[in-house]
Amino acid sequence: MRRVRPRTSRTCVFDSSLLAAMTYSVHATLDVVFRNGTVYRYFAVPAHVVEALQTAPSPGAYFHRQIRTRFRYHRLTSTSPPRARRGAPTPTPLASVRGTWRV
Numbered sequence: 001m002r003r004v005r006p007r008t009s010r011t012c013v014f015d016s017s018l019l020a021a022m023t024y025s026v027h028a029t030l031d032v033v034f035r036n037g038t039v040y041r042y043f044a045v046p047a048h049v050v051e052a053l054q055t056a057p058s059p060g061a062y063f064h065r066q067i068r069t070r071f072r073y074h075r076l077t078s079t080s081p082p083r084a085r086r087g088a089p090t091p092t093p094l095a096s097v098r099g100t101w102r103v
Helices: 047-055 059-066
Strands: 009-013 019-025 030-034 039-042 073-075 100-102
Touching: 019 047, 019 059, 047 059
Parallel strands: 009 100
Antiparallel strands: 009 019, 019 030, 030 039, 039 073
């Protein structure tokens, strides 16, 4: 009999001018990837806040109102990725992660 491991995180890719993607773990940590490539980790974020972020009409506005200053955070990256050449496809952060959701 094969044991199934529980999913440890959920990833969502945004169609937003501010946010590129987010990953939420079962440990209530929220990793937010911004369009400029910067990544922040927010701690002790309740699941209902993350669900509201995923379904918000404007994820960037929801993030500013409900998450940015309300939860302890740590910046994970300090530099922006190099800009793509004109006409080159733009990679989506976290797109290769299993279980990716598109909003």
